[in-house]
Amino acid sequence: MSVIVKQSGLYATIQDEGRSEGMPQGIPISGAMDLHLYRFANQVLENKENSACIEFYQQGLKLEFDSPIFICVAVLGGVILLNDKKIETKSIIKINSGDQLTIKQLTEGNWGYISVKDGFESSTFLGSKSFYKALTQYQLQKNDKIDYKTFDGESGGDCPKLNIDYYKNLFLDVFKGPEFHKLSQTLQYQLLNAEFSLSTSLNRMAYEIQERLENKLEEIVTGPVLPGTIQYTPEGKMLVLMRDAQVTGGYPRILQLSEKAINLISQMKVKSKFKFNLIEINSEKI
Numbered sequence: 001m002s003v004i005v006k007q008s009g010l011y012a013t014i015q016d017e018g019r020s021e022g023m024p025q026g027i028p029i030s031g032a033m034d035l036h037l038y039r040f041a042n043q044v045l046e047n048k049e050n051s052a053c054i055e056f057y058q059q060g061l062k063l064e065f066d067s068p069i070f071i072c073v074a075v076l077g078g079v080i081l082l083n084d085k086k087i088e089t090k091s092i093i094k095i096n097s098g099d100q101l102t103i104k105q106l107t108e109g110n111w112g113y114i115s116v117k118d119g120f121e122s123s124t125f126l127g128s129k130s131f132y133k134a135l136t137q138y139q140l141q142k143n144d145k146i147d148y149k150t151f152d153g154e155s156g157g158d159c160p161k162l163n164i165d166y167y168k169n170l171f172l173d174v175f176k177g178p179e180f181h182k183l184s185q186t187l188q189y190q191l192l193n194a195e196f197s198l199s200t201s202l203n204r205m206a207y208e209i210q211e212r213l214e215n216k217l218e219e220i221v222t223g224p225v226l227p228g229t230i231q232y233t234p235e236g237k238m239l240v241l242m243r244d245a246q247v248t249g250g251y252p253r254i255l256q257l258s259e260k261a262i263n264l265i266s267q268m269k270v271k272s273k274f275k276f277n278l279i280e281i282n283s284e285k286i
Contacts (some may be wrong), residue, residue: 001067002145009060019128030130033266041074041115050269051119052129061103071094072101109267121147171277179252204244212236228257
């Protein structure tokens, strides 16, 4: 049984926790942009860890289900329609044959997730179903079909609640990057005390910070990077690497976001304000 893509919307893909197995071959980790919300979508339906979901950006996705199933639409806030009627999100939703689900608009956050009971069934590469254009298709297209197992039983127990306060923290926890010590004392102070905002350049590879800091550092020998690495370009731009980022880079790595901070910044809209909160690692306790 399957769901048919009637309208593809923006950046709609299949995602799970990502594929760390591909890093030695230079393959990005990928995976859900907001792992916290993705995991919640699966938790609602009591799915196994790493079950594949549909991830979507902002609006425009429209799906038609050809057989009964329970689903969850996890968003921070938005207008979601089932057969043209608004429905509650972050809950268990019973789907019947022929039902159409429309992502009309996200009013809060950037990314949302659609889970189905037992997860979507699609091809696996290096232990992951996550889309990445060099390995699989780049995003869902009109008339694509995504398989799932028909489920017409009971919906299960009580539905968990999403802690929205998780997303209200505008302080992003960071660790010092490998090249942080090369920054002047003045730049280090600015980096850890100034308020920053997001530019209009936001995608699954990187989010760009609007403000620039004067950069007098030389580029480094290519080194490893991860989702959450903040690169510092010769022009003074700061790039926050996201889930589809490359695994190596030649720009200084000045900060590294925590896993929670990656989730938080992924849901921040253009011009959102935030500050960095440095987490010091005591090497004596390691």
